[in-house]
Amino acid sequence: MARKAPTIRDVALRAGVSVATASNVVNGNRPVGEESRSKVLEAVAALGYRLNRAASSLRGARSRLIGMVVPDIANVFFGELVRDVEELAEKDGYDLLLVTTSEDPAIERRRIEALVSRRIDGLLVVPSRDDTVAALLNGPDGAFLPPTVLIDRGDPSPGLDTVAADCGAGGYAATRHLIGLGHRDVAVLAHTTQLKNITARVDGYRRALRDCGLDGRERICVGGHSLDTLRGAVELELHRADPPTAIFALTNISALAAIKAARGLGLDIPGDVSIIGFDDFDWMLALRPYLTTVAQPIGDFAACSWRRLIDRINGEGEPPGLRIELPCILKVRESTGPARMRLKTAAAP
Amino acid sequence: MARKAPTIRDVALRAGVSVATASNVVNGNRPVGEESRSKVLEAVAALGYRLNRAASSLRGARSRLIGMVVPDIANVFFGELVRDVEELAEKDGYDLLLVTTSEDPAIERRRIEALVSRRIDGLLVVPSRDDTVAALLNGPDGAFLPPTVLIDRGDPSPGLDTVAADCGAGGYAATRHLIGLGHRDVAVLAHTTQLKNITARVDGYRRALRDCGLDGRERICVGGHSLDTLRGAVELELHRADPPTAIFALTNISALAAIKAARGLGLDIPGDVSIIGFDDFDWMLALRPYLTTVAQPIGDFAACSWRRLIDRINGEGEPPGLRIELPCILKVRESTGPARMRLKTAAAP
């Protein structure tokens, strides 16, 4: 426990070579003779030598550290994203510095600055607002961001790449599905209208209504980030004189909220209200009714953003500013069904 | 973008003091005169100076980096744990290096070594086996682990602290609940029997059976880590000539698997089979039937392990080797009900 960790110098000494050679063997930067190489390797093994990355990154080399920023790691959506990214990162020899923002731009800013002071090689962020990272990039500070890729959210911006789903198409498909089932009163449940990926879903919904001659029948509920406030918003909508016959929930948490609200009011799903969600997780396929949903390709988010990030770090590929949109898939299950002609009035609580 | 980041030297220069003084102001290690202090602070602000942690940790100071190791960050249980820990960490000025093991000891070992080579100040791990970290700590390598706290799993071991739930009591309570409902054929669904926290739940189950004179009626299914294999194990059990009337699923994923298996066989919950799960997440309270479950205090896991880790890092508190057990809470909901006298035979698929 007390033994000091061996340094590259110890390795070189034991192998009878110079530190430069030892270093070159360890991180394969330049070719090394066969004999020296094996002697160094032997010394590394014998001494249990482990590279001190703090030192190497100080010296100017890559830190092999990637910062990852998500609003809430306990949300399965971000959980899966981080898991997939971490797997990719480990394959490429990077470690992940994980940071959480609680959807708060001030915290986000502080956390990103902390990451930058760690000399991260790249940054992957699901921003709390569409413009926060661009603001940082071009801020008065001249904040020194490494190659950065935004995921799921964020405006296109010169220095930034974005990987996201084609939310417009997703919203459109979901709404068409509902209209096809005979629904004419479809409410949308959003947690916010500040995020373009959410408003794109709403736009898809609007477009579908319009295409079907249902203009002016829009019902948009905004419920905030928490399950409880979202639920409250749905209850309000369901208590109206003319409640919707279907609810399109724009996130997985919103879907949970819509379901709980309907349950709480004693409404049958999909008998009284159809519900369609966003994202696709295991629980949606377990308890009844199985949830109809618009699935986003999380694995592809991870793969595309990682590829792009590494290219940028290596100075390869196209210059920054790309936007990559991936398709969503509508999964029709049990929570959506034919519209009732007249929905029974929800009893007052 | 091209401007080089200012160093402590730049700050000292602009403030007209020595680098030592500047350093002392920045991280408050030693008292500094009022005048110097304000000049330094001014310079820091003006230059937008940010401490280079790679350099300071190289020089021997704390890295303020904590390694966190979990089997799968996409599992909500670990997701919540990491979220809670991250929040605590940020408050104390630490960053989290997150690493995932896929329940594989070899990967775990490799990933922990990567963390150690980052000179982390402390390590929080949910190990893939109870003895992996202890092996690392006492290994021939003399692997140089910083203060380490195990969470949820892990044998008590001299150099290691452990924070976990009182799984024996949890298993006991769940089983008593079922027996109280008249069940005499209760199957337990475990993903593994290699982990003590799981076998403790099984022991609680056994103890409850014994206390009720149901010795010898144990049914223990082991289903592996994936939802599909777990489900297969349950189906097998449910297809027996004398299927169980209740299933006690030992993790949240097992619960999902049990539910899907029952559904697939057309069994009503809890009419045909009662199901009780472990852990408590939002989805369990949304779709029907609401799941009866044994909740673990994840927030307390985070708080206790963090407190302990920080104390160890600061050399305070008791010497390592502690085991802290936190109580579980039984939440009775809809998925458990009275036992049927005779369960209808499950139709072959």
Added chain:
DNA sequence: TTGAAAGCGCTAACAC
């Protein structure tokens, strides 16, 4: 209370 100076372990020139 402050400053000067010595490295922490490593990599990148640059020489051989």
Added chain:
DNA sequence: GTGTTAGCGCTTTCAA
């Protein structure tokens, strides 16, 4: 292909 050396930015003796 290999060795020598000069720092990277910082904290920390040690002296003043």
